[in-house]
Amino acid sequence: MPKVNVYNVLGEQVGEMELKDSIFGVEINEHAMYEMVKNHLANRRQGTQCVKTRAEVRGGGRKPWRQKGTGRARQGSIRAPHWTGGGVSFAPKPRDYSYNVPKKVRRVAMKSAFSSKVVENEMIVLDELNLAEPKTKEMAKILANIKAGKKALIVMDEKNDNVIKSVKNIPNVKATLVSTLNVYDILNYDSFIITKGAVSKVEEVYA
Structure with a gap:
């Protein structure tokens, strides 16, 4: 079983904690994590882009000049894609980019992500995290005490509005459940x- 040190908000070690092998000590599956990251980014896409095709652009109903005899190339509409102001070929339209990943892959990816943080010594366990009131300065001090990196993710078991509000003004720090x-x-x-x-x-x- 992997072991991690437990710290208080002052950055002092107050004990050790054993982690479950089945969650924090699994073989890291990079492909499963890649699939979940790709899925997350795809699901976040708005998909609201919209460009007009030649059928939707205003004008161009009349043939600009007769078919033969002018010496110019034949044209059927001034709204064809090669004309300035014309429609766009294969124009992007609103669409839903989201898709589902199998449940087993999701679980493997989550366990791999947890295990990777343990292996890379990027996991910091706190005995508790409570703030009497929302204080950005206090939260910044706690992060400095525990020697958090420039980008820090704080995970709590229950919602704590004081903690969530305290990290909002700290760049690259996020609190989640x-x-x-x-x-x-x-x-x-x-x-x-x-x-x-x-x-x-x-x-x-994840047991």
């Missing part, structure tokens, strides 16, 4: 900061 955790966020941040309660919840959910 176990229930909304995804592979993209885990891999995108340098430091994976998680509370003991959240670790227990992760082991319960």
Whole structure:
């Protein structure tokens, strides 16, 4: 079983925690993680782009000049794609880019992401994280105490509005819950900061 140190908000080690091999010690499957990152980015796309085809562009109903005898190339409409102001060939239209990934692949990817953070020593476990009031300065001090990286993801087991509000004004720091955790966020941040309660919840959910 992999072991990690547990710290308090002052950056002092207050103990150790054993992690489940089946979640934090699995063989890392890079392809599964790639599939989940690709899926996450695809699902985020709005797909609202829209360009007009020659059928939708205004004008061009009359043939610009007669077919023969002018010495110029034959033309049927001034709204053909090769004309300025004409329609676009194979124009992009609104579409849904989202798709589903099999549940087994999702689970393998999540476990691989967790394990990669343990292997790379980017996982920081806190005994607890509570703030009496929203204070950006206080949160920045805590991150400095635990030596978090420039990009940090804070994972909690329960919603804490004070923590969420305190990180909003800190660049490249995000607070999230176990229930909304995804592979993209885990891999995108340098430091994976998680509370003991959240670790227990992760082991319960992905057991």
